[in-house]
Amino acid sequence: MFHHLAKAGIPMDELLEVVVLLRANVERAAGEMVLLVERHIVERYGDEMLPAEDMSQLGDLIWRLRPLVEMAGHAEAARAMEIAASSHLGDRLGTILEKMQHPPETTTATDARPQRRGRHSDR
Incomplete structure (x- = not known):
């Protein structure tokens, strides 16, 4: 995946450090998204078991959450790369x-000649 960057001269160990940083941030964001579902939906039921019909809705919500988070992640990564490239x-x-x-325009010997001024300079 990173072989193009490595071939260009970027050390693989430094690339892997960035991947570790990226992974940590993505895991944190994914965890926060799941916590939103837990806090605002699952906790409505307290310690009680969710009813079967709500359980299937929750499962559906979680399955829809993944592609939404993936799309947001791609969009945010593209935005961040544009900002970083522009900044750096x-x-x-x-x-x-x-x-x-x-x-730059190149000058020739004839271009470098001083132009004569006076009444016959238009000739």
């Missing part, structure tokens, strides 16, 4: 793109 590399990338779009 924005000026440098902007300069590179500007140079690619507008390469």
Whole structure:
């Protein structure tokens, strides 16, 4: 998965450190989402067992929660990458793109000749 970055010269051990950081944050966010379900739905019943019809609704809610969290995770990761790239590399990338779009003009010997001013300079 990370072989493109490793091939480009990024050390694999540093890549894995970022994956560990990412995993910890994703696990925390997933846990918080499940806690919302527990706090606002499951706790309504206190210590009592959920009725069968509510149990199936809860199961359905949890199954729908996973793809919603995945979509939110992808969207937030994309947003965060855009912000990080812009913040850390924005000026440098902007300069590179500007140079690619507008390469410096080269001067020739005839371009470097001083222009004559005066009444015959239009000839």
